[in-house]
Structure formats: structure tokens, C-alpha cells
Amino acid sequence: MNTELPEDPQRRRLRERLELIQVRTDKATSWRESTAVLRSLVNREGFVPIKAKLAVEDLEFLAGAREDVLSFAELGLRLLDLHQPRDAGGITSDTAHPILRCRSCMWRWPCPTFRAMSDAF
Ligand SMILES: [Zn+2]
Structure with missing residues (x-):
């Protein structure tokens, strides 16, 4: 199939x-x-x-x-x-470094699109 x-x-x-x-x-x-x-x-x-x-x-x-x-x-x-980061919300023990997610694709930051761009340039 x-x-x-x-x-x-x-x-x-x-x-x-x-x-x-x-x-x-x-x-x-x-x-x-x-x-x-x-x-x-x-x-x-x-x-x-x-x-x-x-x-x-x-x-x-x-x-x-x-x-x-x-x-x-x-x-x-x-x-x-x-593709830019935003605070993912939720509870974290590390308040200085909150968990970030991409506001567009919702992958954890840095997202695959941003990493691909960063690698290319
Ligand atoms: Zn993204």
C-alpha cells in the first residue's frame, strides 16, 4: 500500500x-x-x-x-x-532560563527552521 x-x-x-x-x-x-x-x-x-x-x-x-x-x-x-522564540509557559525550576518554543511551529527553541537558516548562513 x-x-x-x-x-x-x-x-x-x-x-x-x-x-x-x-x-x-x-x-x-x-x-x-x-x-x-x-x-x-x-x-x-x-x-x-x-x-x-x-x-x-x-x-x-x-x-x-x-x-x-x-x-x-x-x-x-x-x-x-x-520563527521566533516565545516563552512556552508552564512551570520551570530554572526561572532565569525559561523553556522557549517557536511561536510558529511550536518546536522547542531554536526550532528546526531557524537552525536550518542559521546553518545555511
Ligand atoms: Zn519554528
Whole structure:
């Protein structure tokens, strides 16, 4: 007997979108070292004229990078708003450290969502 439910279509689309961003980002070239060098070349107007050789994967990443990062930051802030500790109430012998639970998912604080976010960032 198969008790697994078919995946919710909205959940599946969201997972596919996140996997696409993950793959696209992973294929792009990291600019970490280049930006360290370029930073020293910023002119008086605050710009660096550069010539860059970009692979197709880099262009695909750059085309959506700003929106993707803004979306992830917004997601993180919304999750932080949802998952925050509150006093679980009840009787405790340690009044200085009351038992806290997540106000959204009710897991003991820090909840799995907060821990996953904390681990990722
Ligand atoms: Zn939570």
C-alpha cells in the first residue's frame, strides 16, 4: 500500500525554481577573488572600467542574480519573522532560563527552521 501523497503542485514548482537557481549559481564563475583586485581600481567616480570574458553560464547567472538574492533575503526575513522564540509557559525550576518554543511551529527553541537558516548562513 502506497501511503505517500502526490507532491503538491505549488510545492513542486517552488522546489524546481530553487533547484534551478542552485544549479545556475553553481555553474557560474565566482567573482570573489576578482572583486578583491578590482576594488583597488575604483576610480574617483566610484567605478571600475573592466573587460570581462563571460561564459554563457555566467551570463545566465548574472541575468537573474540581483532578483534571486533579493528574493532569498526577503525569504530569510519572512522566515525569521515567522520563527521566533516565545516563552512556552508552564512551570520551570530554572526561572532565569525559561523553556522557549517557536511561536510558529511550536518546536522547542531554536526550532528546526531557524537552525536550518542559521546553518545555511
Ligand atoms: Zn519554528
